[in-house]
Amino acid sequence: HDDLAAYCLMLGDDALVLAQRLAEWCSRAPELEEDVALANIALDLLGQARMLLTRAAEVEGVGRDEDELAYLRDEREFRNVRLAEIDCGPGPGGDFGTTIARLLVFSSWRLALFQRLTGSLDPVLSAAAAKGVKELAYHRDHAAQWVLRLAGGTEYSRERIVAGLALVWAYTEELYVTHPVEAALADAGVGVDPAALRAEVDDVLDTVLRAAGLDRPEVRQVAALAGQAGRDGVHTEAMGYLLAELQHVARSMPGAHW
Amino acid sequence: HDDLAAYCLMLGDDALVLAQRLAEWCSRAPELEEDVALANIALDLLGQARMLLTRAAEVEGVGRDEDELAYLRDEREFRNVRLAEIDCGPGPGGDFGTTIARLLVFSSWRLALFQRLTGSLDPVLSAAAAKGVKELAYHRDHAAQWVLRLAGGTEYSRERIVAGLALVWAYTEELYVTHPVEAALADAGVGVDPAALRAEVDDVLDTVLRAAGLDRPEVRQVAALAGQAGRDGVHTEAMGYLLAELQHVARSMPGAHW
Amino acid sequence: MDLEREFDRVVAADHRVEPRDWMPDGYRSTLIRQIAQHAHSEIIGMQPEGNWISRAPSLRRKAILLAKVQDEAGHGLYLYAAAETLGADRAELTEKLISGRQKYSSIFNYPTLTFADVGVIGWLVDGAAICNQVPLCRTSYGPYARAMIRVCKEESFHQRQGYELLMTMMGGTKQQRDLVQDAVNRWWWPSLMMFGPPDAESSNTEQSMHWRIKRHTNDELRQRFVDMSVPQAVKLGVTFPDPKLVWNDERGHYDFGEIDWAEFWRVVKGDGPCNAQRVAHRRQAHEDGAWVREAAAAYAAKKNSEAVA
């Protein structure tokens, strides 16, 4: 049960944190259609996060709810992969190309994960996965379309998507590292071992890159800290600022209901 | 007493909020000497803020201290002028030129204010002012030197300081608007009526601009909201984000002592 | 002249003018300006509420708010599309917005200071917008009327969500109730200004009424909004910051105090708390996105020429 709660937090936090990042684009996208599209994707992920955090709270069974998990946990208790939290723009850490690059990698990975998760013995996880698979397929296709456009658009846009892919690629190794919780739940038929996703995700990404005429980035991975990374609550220094913004109002008004 | 506490908050918040902004430059300044200088100025202002908030808490007499005032007030309770809070860089809202422009205007204004405040009948205010005057004279001179260098440096640096001055100038009117609390305390010989500072500050700024061969910016003022601005707790939308960062750790750990 | 007579007949009969129908130049240009300003308002209107998406204090409220701001982008899109049916060019309209040559609703030149503002904007600002917009669902120009039907439906939904947030907050802590009252105090008068200047000072009204682009005067709509809002405020447990607000049995309406028209005109003319900020934000997003739009256009052109070849 502890493992299941922790697992729901992992998958829930991935979605929550990336939704928070994508929502930063709202009113800042390159065109209105993209404002709508990125908000849609953020909303899908927020919906996934809510289902998963609610499930985590339920399984945990100490009376917390999705909001207590989202707003009252400290940084070290968040379990998302670091790829979800880094600033890929519109902040100074990135731009639209970086955002698309992350979305491509993240949604390809999560789609492969959710496809397997539809067979989970946990009925809530399998239902969440079944719903999520459709959404994530759209997110991935949206990102892939933009990779093609940016790679095949202007010289400058090609530079930008190449730089964006290089930046986010440094966080890809972490996606395939099996955490003990994931290993245990995969054995139990409840969760998915991320190491098993690698070949499939690589294949998807290679297909997109090939269609775009791009090489797979060769970059140094951002290392874990003594073997620990996002799944262990070891985040990048960007995470604290993200949480400060996410949580400030909620933490400022103890006892309030919304 | 309520007025005196409110007045100490006004002057304290001005310093606290600008210190927070200036400290953002730490490790990001154009040269190491400037890292040191901006940190020094931020430290001076932080020291002023601590004296004034402590005095506000004392006068208020309900058992709060400087930290409760800094960390547990909501945005609408902060009393600083909006000039102190706007993003003048290193964030996307500005650059070094904008930062220097704000520092010039702010420190010229505050120096004139503190010079008069040395005669306050409140012994803590007069002592704080006496200490602050020396600091602010240095801040102003530092900013003025940079205005000369940027205006007389390269074509690009001249453009930047002109743009920076234009940006901050839109918040100058507010500096001379007399709040009822200021009026009451000025009458009582405790505070300073900011309206009385205008001629002197204008004169200082004109002198610097003339030496730099720059024109006084002619820009629209950022209006108050139905007559209310920073002194009434009506801030710019930048303020909430600043407070989220300032307060997040403190609010996340209720009951902690530091 | 037959064309003009036919146009007048269609309009007078409350039928719809469609894109390929003949229409007077003044009708076309008035409509383009009005629809564009309406579209701009939706787009600029994303900012004050968008300001709270990252900080919304519950996940449910975050989702509601994000969806609402997204709807505003959608409304902007329908409206720009309606303007395009009249021969306007969206890129040109955007240029006019970010260069300050075309206006948007002045209400968005006020800042959102707390999360309660999100609720009050839903209740009062969307409420006022609906009062203004419902009649436009029957406006004489077909594409505009149809866009407005969709917009109004979604706006009503937003208004209910805003009111529901406020109800929840009023049932919460004292701090929450204080935030709601504070937000109401700040947004009430600007909401009344949303109906535009008093009829006596309003230009264009007569011609627009004739063309059935407009169907009620500013003062009529403002009165309707006040009459609707007062009982809602009572139910909510807040007061409006107007000592002269009182039921007038004789008129069968609420009387209310004098609006600060000097403030209204200052904000319209550019001197509000956020005018410069709102336009700068939009311009920045537009400029930052230029390379992406260029890439998309270049890519589409390549694909087209490949398809042809």
Added chain:
Amino acid sequence: MDLEREFDRVVAADHRVEPRDWMPDGYRSTLIRQIAQHAHSEIIGMQPEGNWISRAPSLRRKAILLAKVQDEAGHGLYLYAAAETLGADRAELTEKLISGRQKYSSIFNYPTLTFADVGVIGWLVDGAAICNQVPLCRTSYGPYARAMIRVCKEESFHQRQGYELLMTMMGGTKQQRDLVQDAVNRWWWPSLMMFGPPDAESSNTEQSMHWRIKRHTNDELRQRFVDMSVPQAVKLGVTFPDPKLVWNDERGHYDFGEIDWAEFWRVVKGDGPCNAQRVAHRRQAHEDGAWVREAAAAYAAKKNSEAVA
């Protein structure tokens, strides 16, 4: 050869070599590299702690932290100045840092995850730095030795402040105590790595000892640090994450577990959690500031030529 003999005599007698004295090329280049890496470490070291200035949870701690990070900038300045007395150029050294051709202390390639890290960096990281640096106050090159006297004095002050923060936190809530232990767990091993590889694998040590640039071996200093830190940990109420850490009566020292040298070399070679981030941050600041430095130089040149004319 007289010059070399005189140099050897001065060094052997523990006197100081001064900038205008003759010195061997190897001595000069070794010193420049060492002083530059030390300066770079101070500058990069501003980042992990600077990360918490805006969020420090009390005004007193904010002031202490800002002053400390400012001191680090100051240390960087003294040290670059010391390197310049050997003929190095500060701008070139900076180029070497931001292009990754010169290193800085690997400890700064770890992230600061909570405010407790600020205290632990003060206690352990500054503590280890002091162990390394105190002997440098007697190093043979005069300007370096004098810079180190000032640096060490300030570092000791920082170390006490860090320890005092941790004492306060340990006397606080359970949440605070947990943060301290968590931070100690993360920083203990990297702190031990600060003394460099084991003597058996350390290059340059012998020559540097001969030149009195270095006065103790890595392992000697590491042992001194461990022996000093254990009682401090006891007093604080935290444990170090090393089951093999135990007093050895025979040696009169604490024994401790095997350091993960593979991790050490990975981080040194660029594969730490923050290597890319730290250098990118420095490069960005340097590039963003280029126009300001150019302006200052252009202005100074104009003033000079005016003074001449």
